[in-house]
Amino acid sequence: MPQGLARPRLQEQLADLTIKVAALLAPSGYGKTVLLAQWARQQNGEVIWLKLHQEDRDAHFFLQSLVDAFQHFGLNLSYWKSGAILETSPSRALLALLHDVNNHTVDLTLIVDGGEHLSDDSANLLNAFLDGLGEGHRVFVAQHEASSFQIAPFLASGIGTEINASQLRFTEHEVDVLAQTFEADSLPSGGLHGWPAGVMLGFHAQNNQLQAGTEHLLLTLVRRLPEDIQQALPALSVMEIWTPMTPSVLHLKLPGDWLDQVRRVGLPVLQQGKAFIPHDALREYLQGTLQGDEAQFKTVQGYAAQQADREGRPYAATLHFLAAGQIESALNMIQNLVPGWYRTANWKIAIDLLSKVPDGFLTSELRSLLALSLGETGEGERAETIARRQIDLSPTATAYYALSFRNYRTNDFDEMQRSIDGGLETIRVMPSPTNQRDTIQLLRSQAVLYISTGKPEEALEFSTGQLDFNSVLNSIFDI
Numbered sequence: 001m002p003q004g005l006a007r008p009r010l011q012e013q014l015a016d017l018t019i020k021v022a023a024l025l026a027p028s029g030y031g032k033t034v035l036l037a038q039w040a041r042q043q044n045g046e047v048i049w050l051k052l053h054q055e056d057r058d059a060h061f062f063l064q065s066l067v068d069a070f071q072h073f074g075l076n077l078s079y080w081k082s083g084a085i086l087e088t089s090p091s092r093a094l095l096a097l098l099h100d101v102n103n104h105t106v107d108l109t110l111i112v113d114g115g116e117h118l119s120d121d122s123a124n125l126l127n128a129f130l131d132g133l134g135e136g137h138r139v140f141v142a143q144h145e146a147s148s149f150q151i152a153p154f155l156a157s158g159i160g161t162e163i164n165a166s167q168l169r170f171t172e173h174e175v176d177v178l179a180q181t182f183e184a185d186s187l188p189s190g191g192l193h194g195w196p197a198g199v200m201l202g203f204h205a206q207n208n209q210l211q212a213g214t215e216h217l218l219l220t221l222v223r224r225l226p227e228d229i230q231q232a233l234p235a236l237s238v239m240e241i242w243t244p245m246t247p248s249v250l251h252l253k254l255p256g257d258w259l260d261q262v263r264r265v266g267l268p269v270l271q272q273g274k275a276f277i278p279h280d281a282l283r284e285y286l287q288g289t290l291q292g293d294e295a296q297f298k299t300v301q302g303y304a305a306q307q308a309d310r311e312g313r314p315y316a317a318t319l320h321f322l323a324a325g326q327i328e329s330a331l332n333m334i335q336n337l338v339p340g341w342y343r344t345a346n347w348k349i350a351i352d353l354l355s356k357v358p359d360g361f362l363t364s365e366l367r368s369l370l371a372l373s374l375g376e377t378g379e380g381e382r383a384e385t386i387a388r389r390q391i392d393l394s395p396t397a398t399a400y401y402a403l404s405f406r407n408y409r410t411n412d413f414d415e416m417q418r419s420i421d422g423g424l425e426t427i428r429v430m431p432s433p434t435n436q437r438d439t440i441q442l443l444r445s446q447a448v449l450y451i452s453t454g455k456p457e458e459a460l461e462f463s464t465g466q467l468d469f470n471s472v473l474n475s476i477f478d479i
Contacts, residue, residue, distance in 0.1 A: 058346055102137070
């Protein structure tokens, strides 16, 4: 979209200083990021841009992304740095960050681009950040309509605003302005329903005597590039962000001005600082081409995985390793994430990654964790199936605990007792690094079983008699 196309009705909505939170909700191609970039250029520099990735589904990684964004901006984070906050919970660490942000004397606007990557936990962390954010500071979130971040509470309290797909569509006047910009005839009324990306492609097609249709347009534009760039573009689609150095990361040889040439032919890429973001439609088209060459697909996915690992992006690295067929490398990445999942109860993230690993490659620990995660998130039947499969293959205490959790949910208390006994026996005969954690969980289940069957005194006596862990007693009393 031409950066000079004024959209005052939307800019005014963002400029309203009574608004603390703005959400731009629309699918790809509606100009969310371009609108925010236009608005940011009109400000006096007090704008912080945070582009989210897969890692930000994990609340700990999302918090670190926030910190990195403020540090890159140059904010004084002395309070954050003064304490040993990395080992504490995200919610407590967030207070330290808010202390530094609220001490900044100039009003800040944080733009969060890619809100669809937020999990429930990350969205809750963002909500807590917004609740603690001082007067004058604001946050704009651009995301697809399906996301864990909800603008409704802020709308209800009068401090939020929403710009949705219907508002982001081009008006007839804006289409006419673009027609003059492209020196083209106006498009058929309603033909593209005001979809910004479609309108732009339509004008480009008309102006260059190309056939309409996104895939055909992209193919035509790609063919205008030199042969070496044409051949490399599908491989580049594995990367979400392009820089002049991206080809070297993927072991591709391209001229230094390859990005300039990509932009000159009209392919949809959005500049963000010194980097460029290829539009989703372009990446999807190129990925379709790349997948036709299985060997190259796996090779560049492997290089992308190594780069993501170097950048400290374990989730992205894991997904790339899986796509490359490098399962052992993916499992090594996952194994390093497991302690954090247990510590912060990131069950949905665990499911998301573990479900992508072929079952035959899952270790006993990881398959058991998958069963437990499914049970914790309400997918009881699937949890039971996987837990029983693990017990048949090689019993683990975690699998028995997951099964006891399922038994409790279905009120099958006799089977629950058998699951608990099986887990405790497994701990007795099979030493494991997770035995202490599994013991606590199974004793908790035993106490819950006693309480559920009307035996609270036995619950307390059993727990204190078996293990002197305050965490066990706290779990019981919470019930």
